[in-house]
Amino acid sequence: MIDLTLHVWRQASREAPGEFVSYAARGISEHSSFLEMLDVVNERLTREGKEPIAFDHDCREGICGSCSMMINGEAHGPQKGTATCQLHMRKFKSGDEIWIEPWRSRAFPVLRDLCVDRSAFDRIIAAGGFITANTGGAQDANAVLVPKSRADIAMDAAACIGCGACVAACPNGSASLFTAAKITHLAMLPQGQPERYRRVEAMVARMDAEGFGGCTLHGECQEACPKEISIDVITRMNRDYIEAQFATRHEAKAGAGSG
Amino acid sequence: MTLELNAHVPAGPIEQKWDAHRFAMRLVSPTNKRKHTILVVGSGLAGASAAASLAELGYPVKCFCFQDSPRRAHSIAAQGGINAAKNYQNDGDSVRRLFYDTVKGGDFRSRESNVYRLAQVSVNIIDQCVAQGVPFAREYGGLLANRSFGGAQVSRTFYARGQTGQQLLLGAYQALERQIGLGNVTMFPRTEMLDLVVIDGRARGIVVRDLVTGAITSHAAEAVVLATGGYGNVFYLSTNAKGSNATAIWRAYKRGAAFGNPCYTQIHPTCIPVSGDYQSKLTLMSESLRNDGRVWVPKAKGDARAPAEIPEAERDYYLERKYPSYGNLSPRDIASRAAKEVCDEGRGVGPGGRGVYLDFADAIKRLGAPAIAERYGNLFEMYERITGEDPYRRPMRIYPAVHYTMGGLWVDYNLMSTVPGLHVIGEANFSDHGANRLGASALMQGLADGYFILPYTIGEYLAGAKLTPVETSHAAFKGAEREIAERTKRFVGSAGSRTVDDFHRELGKILWEQCGMARNAAGLADALQRIPQLREEFWRDVNVPGSDRELNQALEKAGRVADFLELAELMCRDALQRKESCGAHFREESQTPEGEAKRDDEHYSYVAAWEYQGEGKPPVMHKEPLTFESVHLAQRSYK
Numbered sequence: 001m002i003d004l005t006l007h008v009w010r011q012a013s014r015e016a017p018g019e020f021v022s023y024a025a026r027g028i029s030e031h032s033s034f035l036e037m038l039d040v041v042n043e044r045l046t047r048e049g050k051e052p053i054a055f056d057h058d059c060r061e062g063i064c065g066s067c068s069m070m071i072n073g074e075a076h077g078p079q080k081g082t083a084t085c086q087l088h089m090r091k092f093k094s095g096d097e098i099w100i101e102p103w104r105s106r107a108f109p110v111l112r113d114l115c116v117d118r119s120a121f122d123r124i125i126a127a128g129g130f131i132t133a134n135t136g137g138a139q140d141a142n143a144v145l146v147p148k149s150r151a152d153i154a155m156d157a158a159a160c161i162g163c164g165a166c167v168a169a170c171p172n173g174s175a176s177l178f179t180a181a182k183i184t185h186l187a188m189l190p191q192g193q194p195e196r197y198r199r200v201e202a203m204v205a206r207m208d209a210e211g212f213g214g215c216t217l218h219g220e221c222q223e224a225c226p227k228e229i230s231i232d233v234i235t236r237m238n239r240d241y242i243e244a245q246f247a248t249r250h251e252a253k254a255g256a257g258s259g
Numbered sequence: 260m261t262l263e264l265n266a267h268v269p270a271g272p273i274e275q276k277w278d279a280h281r282f283a284m285r286l287v288s289p290t291n292k293r294k295h296t297i298l299v300v301g302s303g304l305a306g307a308s309a310a311a312s313l314a315e316l317g318y319p320v321k322c323f324c325f326q327d328s329p330r331r332a333h334s335i336a337a338q339g340g341i342n343a344a345k346n347y348q349n350d351g352d353s354v355r356r357l358f359y360d361t362v363k364g365g366d367f368r369s370r371e372s373n374v375y376r377l378a379q380v381s382v383n384i385i386d387q388c389v390a391q392g393v394p395f396a397r398e399y400g401g402l403l404a405n406r407s408f409g410g411a412q413v414s415r416t417f418y419a420r421g422q423t424g425q426q427l428l429l430g431a432y433q434a435l436e437r438q439i440g441l442g443n444v445t446m447f448p449r450t451e452m453l454d455l456v457v458i459d460g461r462a463r464g465i466v467v468r469d470l471v472t473g474a475i476t477s478h479a480a481e482a483v484v485l486a487t488g489g490y491g492n493v494f495y496l497s498t499n500a501k502g503s504n505a506t507a508i509w510r511a512y513k514r515g516a517a518f519g520n521p522c523y524t525q526i527h528p529t530c531i532p533v534s535g536d537y538q539s540k541l542t543l544m545s546e547s548l549r550n551d552g553r554v555w556v557p558k559a560k561g562d563a564r565a566p567a568e569i570p571e572a573e574r575d576y577y578l579e580r581k582y583p584s585y586g587n588l589s590p591r592d593i594a595s596r597a598a599k600e601v602c603d604e605g606r607g608v609g610p611g612g613r614g615v616y617l618d619f620a621d622a623i624k625r626l627g628a629p630a631i632a633e634r635y636g637n638l639f640e641m642y643e644r645i646t647g648e649d650p651y652r653r654p655m656r657i658y659p660a661v662h663y664t665m666g667g668l669w670v671d672y673n674l675m676s677t678v679p680g681l682h683v684i685g686e687a688n689f690s691d692h693g694a695n696r697l698g699a700s701a702l703m704q705g706l707a708d709g710y711f712i713l714p715y716t717i718g719e720y721l722a723g724a725k726l727t728p729v730e731t732s733h734a735a736f737k738g739a740e741r742e743i744a745e746r747t748k749r750f751v752g753s754a755g756s757r758t759v760d761d762f763h764r765e766l767g768k769i770l771w772e773q774c775g776m777a778r779n780a781a782g783l784a785d786a787l788q789r790i791p792q793l794r795e796e797f798w799r800d801v802n803v804p805g806s807d808r809e810l811n812q813a814l815e816k817a818g819r820v821a822d823f824l825e826l827a828e829l830m831c832r833d834a835l836q837r838k839e840s841c842g843a844h845f846r847e848e849s850q851t852p853e854g855e856a857k858r859d860d861e862h863y864s865y866v867a868a869w870e871y872q873g874e875g876k877p878p879v880m881h882k883e884p885l886t887f888e889s890v891h892l893a894q895r896s897y898k
């Protein structure tokens with residue numbers, strides 16, 4: 001059992017001002033997860049007639065990407081490659097003070113306490129993060145051969161859980177790692193080629209329009225990423241983006257007059 | 260009230276039913292599709308695939324999810340894989356074999372015609388997902404790879420490392436986002452369905468709560484699709500996501516949709532054991548681990564030695580011993596019960612003695628650690644993060660946990676409930692898995708329903724329904740909104756002494772003990788006494804802080820637990836009436852001399868469909884008889 005002092009960002013709503021409030025968290029099991037520690041604190045707050053701390057969470061096994069908190073200034077806390085829900089209290093020791101904040105980014109407004117609005121990510125996907133393949137028209141799955149090495153790179157990028165830690169960790173608040181991970185996943189596959197350049201242009205334009213900052217390759221994002229996605233994907237995105245400038249101009253010319 | 264329980268199974272040989280039915284069903288013309296709004300509640304594999312496919316067809320779709328994004332639905336957590344009868348491995352698989360394995364795995368308690376169709380469309384799912392760019396595992400030559408799963412002797416499971424559910428869901432989510440971007444789907448994230456609205460006997464809309472502002476609003480439509488997943492969280496501790504709940508299907512039940520086989524709950528054999536009172540959920544370790552991991556416990560009771568110090572001769576590889584032909588790949592219900600048995604004998608391992616070993620030492624010796632890391636690396640890491648133990652050096656400790664509910668709202672062959680216009684897909688329906696679901700079949704069923712079945716069958720309903728337009732100003736909507744407002748007020752005005760979680764934990768404990776891996780008449784009767792008492796205490800003494808006009812997670816939980824407190828009673832009622840053992844439903848009174856589940860086909864070969872009768876009145880059970888023309892009914896054997 002360990003005793004901790006928490007300093008938690010409390011904010012009643014999007015418009016309301018927020019502040020840090022301190023709580024004593026005594027008798028916490030080292031085997032509990034970080035979110036289970038917050039559950040214990042919330043149960044105590046409720047019994048004292050106070051409002052519990054709101055935080056996003058769902059699967060609690062590191063895959064849904066709901067949990068989203070800065071722990072002592074680090075997105076998802078001190079353990080590398082680990083989302084908050086899988087961070088366990090054995091990483092802390094009795095007497096520790098822990099500062100807990102919501103993601104910090106203009107494009108992710110705070111809704112309440114530690115909950116933020118990440119719908120900008122959905123809009124980036126809606127802009128082009130897909131392969132156009134209506135249900136029903138697909139050929140046999142083994143008709144398209146995908147070299148294992150390319151499938152592996154695609155899978156590494158596709159592992160993104162859309163949590164937003166990359167944005168929160170970035171000094172510029174850039175969403176480049178998130179956007180580039182999807183672009184890389186789809187660009188590595190033969191099925192993704194027809195829309196490759198339209199995709200990168202549309203997604204990058206949407207990313208900029210949502211108010212995310214630009215990427216200056218600090219690399220904080222890959223350090224914070226719970227799925228350890230490498231900033232190599234950003235290099236791929238940038239290369240595709242430049243190529244797209246030529247490719248789409250060519251496409252526009254070829255498409256003109258085709259009715 | 261008389262309820263019509265007609266499964267509407269098409270006539271003809273089983274191989275031709277779906278094909279014939281697809282031709283017989285009426286179509287909705289493209290111009291008319293624009294006039295039929297469809298509400299899809301839930302955005303997991305079933306919901307997202309249905310919403311996207313319906314929008315592609317030209318229907319205006321509104322899709323709702325309680326999470327902050329449709330990408331977070333709990334389908335995302337499925338690890339191991341998805342079955343399909345592709346026979347890419349040339350090992351003797353076929354549509355018929357997948358059909359047979361699924362019916363047998365479900366212990367002959369599913370509807371034959373639905374399962375056959377599921378096996379048929381399984382092959383289309385893989386094609387569709389590959390076209391969308393789902394990065395399935397590949398062989399060096401570029402062809403798709405497969406692995407084996409429990410309950411099958413062929414290798415038919417497609418996978419994307421240990422994140423198959425994630426990749427399939429993201430494929431469906433991306434198709435959905437594309438339709439959102441095109442303006443064909445309106446998405447309502449952070450929105451929870453709180454009631455179904457039935458007008459003139461047909462489902463015509465829903466009432467929802469905006470979880471950020473607390474606003475209650477209504478949505479009218481020509482058809483409603485529930486894709487809200489299972490109700491395993493009724494047990495409090497389960498492998499489900501914390502938000503997974505039964506509210507949508509429960510409110511639909513109270514509006515007239517029959518509930519099928521509520522007692523069928525799957526307890527998954529390979530989960531990380533409970534470590535303490537603070538435990539908020541249980542984490543599954545994919546069944547695929549049983550391909551290379553060997554399950555064992557010490558032969559002697561109370562053997563407290565470290566696993567490495569226990570010599571081979573003093574270990575009991577009990578699955579291999581009891582089921583030599585399937586061994587560690589025995590179906591889930593059998594593997595779970597076997598684990599419970601050895602722990603009940605006092606041979607369990609780890610704190611509290613509720614655990615068994617899943618040991619990779621032999622596989623590491625045979626294949627090398629890198630090969631094992633390639634197959635299961637992310638699962639091993641997850642295990643180490645949670646337990647602080649390294650499974651490359653020390654066997655994993657596992658124990659069964661609630662994972663999936665085969666029960667759900669009753670649907671006919673067209674996936675329509677007993678309320679016309681209300682369709683139910685994925686885990687939310689009572690489904691194709693009978694009394695036990697085989698591994699890698701949930702993803703298959705969710706996507707089969709959403710991509711390839713519902714988009715056809717809903718057209719048949721809409722083409723024949725002759726619907727007149729309704730507005731949300733209709734008295735039925737206003738009445739439902741009023742009821743929700745009153746219920747919400749009761750919660751936020753409460754100043755009791757116990758938290759919502761406190762009640763939920765107590766409910767879960769009752770269910771786990773009396774309606775879990777083994778059930779008997781006395782225990783179920785006891786649960787049926789205690790659950791109503793607990794429910795009464797809940798309404799009297801629960802403490803829900805905050806107001807209803809804001810983001811209030813305690814209020815969300817309170818509504819869900821209030822529904823669980825009612826559903827739990829129906830589960831026990833159903834378990835009590837089914838005096839046979841079948842699949843995951845093990846009645847201690849009905850077992851073979853070897854302790855295996857003993858079915859009673861003469862008396863229990865039916866689907867139990869429960870009909871709500873109103874507050875305080877016992878529900879009425881209807882029976883859909885199950886007849887088997889294409890498979891031979893047999894006592895399951897995996898020996």
